[in-house]
Amino acid sequence: DGGITQSPKYLFRKEGQNVTLSCEQNLNHDAMYWYRQDPGQGLRLIYYSQIVNDFQKGDIAEGYSVSREKKESFPLTVTSAQKNPTAFYLCASSSPGVSYNEQFFGPGTRLTVL
């Protein structure tokens, strides 16, 4: 079955620790995205990548970093510089990364920083 996998579903970390969220897709999509969802605020774009070894900042990139070494993988690191990291994180992909294509979403990772 083709789809997007995010792991783990729930993640707990202590304040000040970096944490990496996994996102893998087997849809052969070129573009991948990371969104953050907070209650009542909808989804906001953190980073996106249209091709391997290339990525761009979204609207709220501060305190986050990404890499795109493989087409199927787009991990997101939440660094200690992120002031309020507790949120629901969603990964998405599309092919190609153009305006008219719908994005397919993974099941999300709920990160709680204690």
Add this chain to the structure above:
Amino acid sequence: AQKVTQAQTEISVVEKEDVTLDCVYETRDTTYYLFWYKQPPSGELVFLIRRNSFDEQNEISGRYSWNFQKSTSSFNFTITASQVVDSAVYFCALSEGRGGGNKLTFGTGTQLKVEL
């Protein structure tokens, strides 16, 4: 800058009622794309429909229908004869047609609760 407004934070209806979810957008582009997504309690967003700015035809898919009106910058979503399984958060989103990839701007979502 583009913006999507979903003024209805939460709607509660009784099963079999019809319900309309409102979406108003702002963009300077003449070419753009509008989307609706459903987010059930599991959390994963499910794509429902895409509409481009040059196609103002309304669309019906089973119990779902969409009304796109450029004159009022609205792209409203109606569920006919709602069911409990329709309970979810629904997001409207906008993508502009210029280069720069497929960046979606989401509204804040409407929580729909369908009760027996």
